[in-house]
Amino acid sequence: MDEQSIKRISRLTAILTLLQSKKLLTASELAAKFEVSVRTIYRDIRALEKAGVPIVTEEGKGYSLMAHFNLPPIMFTDHEANALIMTEQLVLNNKDSSLVKDYTEAIDKIKSVLKYDAKNKANLLLDRTRYHHNIVRERSSNNLSTLQYALTHFKLVQIEYVNEGNVSSNRTIEPFAIVSTDHWLMIAYCRLRHDFRYFRLDRIIDLKLMDETFSPHKMTLQDYFDHYH
Numbered sequence: 001m002d003e004q005s006i007k008r009i010s011r012l013t014a015i016l017t018l019l020q021s022k023k024l025l026t027a028s029e030l031a032a033k034f035e036v037s038v039r040t041i042y043r044d045i046r047a048l049e050k051a052g053v054p055i056v057t058e059e060g061k062g063y064s065l066m067a068h069f070n071l072p073p074i075m076f077t078d079h080e081a082n083a084l085i086m087t088e089q090l091v092l093n094n095k096d097s098s099l100v101k102d103y104t105e106a107i108d109k110i111k112s113v114l115k116y117d118a119k120n121k122a123n124l125l126l127d128r129t130r131y132h133h134n135i136v137r138e139r140s141s142n143n144l145s146t147l148q149y150a151l152t153h154f155k156l157v158q159i160e161y162v163n164e165g166n167v168s169s170n171r172t173i174e175p176f177a178i179v180s181t182d183h184w185l186m187i188a189y190c191r192l193r194h195d196f197r198y199f200r201l202d203r204i205i206d207l208k209l210m211d212e213t214f215s216p217h218k219m220t221l222q223d224y225f226d227h228y229h
Contacts, residue, residue, distance in 0.1 A: 011036070012044055016053060017105070019065045026062035121152035128177040128221050143207050144178070147186055151175040154213045157188075160206035161199060173199065174214040177221045187224065189217070196228060 011034050018025060018033075027041045034041075045063060049055050054066035125148060150157045157175060162168050173188035176196065184201040219227070 008044075012047060014105070015041075015044055016048060019053075019055065019063060022064075024058065024062045024064045029062070125152050125178075129179075130177070130221065131180045143201050143204055144184060146207060146209055147175055147178065147201070150209055151178070154216050156210040156212045156214055158208040158210060159199070159204050162203045162205055168205070171199075172210075173197075174217070176217055177224065187221075189214075196224065 014034070015030060018030070027038045027045075030041045030044075031038045045055060045057075056064050056066055058064065128151060147157065149155070154174075157173050159171050159173060160168060161171055169192070172191040173186075174191070175186060175188045177187040179185040179187060179198075186199045186201060187196060188199060189195070190197045
């Protein structure tokens with residue numbers, strides 16, 4: 001995800017929360033606040049409408065949300081909530097302090113309407129995620145969302161994994177944390193090796209989410225780093 005995409009996601013989220021907190025907002029006000037063109041705000045409003053947000057447009061006056069509309073707890077699936085948490089971490093690494101402030105305020109409001117269980121899972125993912133190095137560098141993975149879900153629901157995962165020597169093996173893992181360096185990495189307890197291992201997501205050539213659950217690991221991510229490094 002590049003920096004422009006991160007900024008747009010944070011702006012859309014912030015616009016939505018602003019619309020919830022005020023009765024009427026003009027495109028000019030929004031453009032000034034986010035330092036973009038009015039045309040960009042028009043595109044953002046259309047994107048929110050396509051996503052199902054009931055925005056009322058009053059010609060010559062501005063935008064508001066349909067009366068009595070609020071972000072309901074069921075609006076976000078687990079995967080969507082996880083994506084928001086992941087994007088939050090990307091934004092927090094951004095050097096634009098105004099962007100960080102706007103998005104942090106917006107994401108806090110969104111977290112407040114998540115169901116209790118979803119909120120706990122989102123906070124767990126937040127605690128088990130670390131970012132390092134260049135956050136806008138492209139990383140190849142089709143499994144991140146599934147592994148996030150497995151991590152927050154304590155689901156076992158079967159993977160076919162190819163190591164640096166191009167040797168393939170089948171593993172059953174207990175996902176523990178996600179780390180972003182030059183590659184997406186999953187820290188997981190490997191039942192084959194009976195210990196924690198790093199798995200590069202781009203080396204996972206097949207993945208199956210299992211119905212079986214595992215007992216949550218009691219240590220924090222910092223505990224893991226202190227013990228294994």
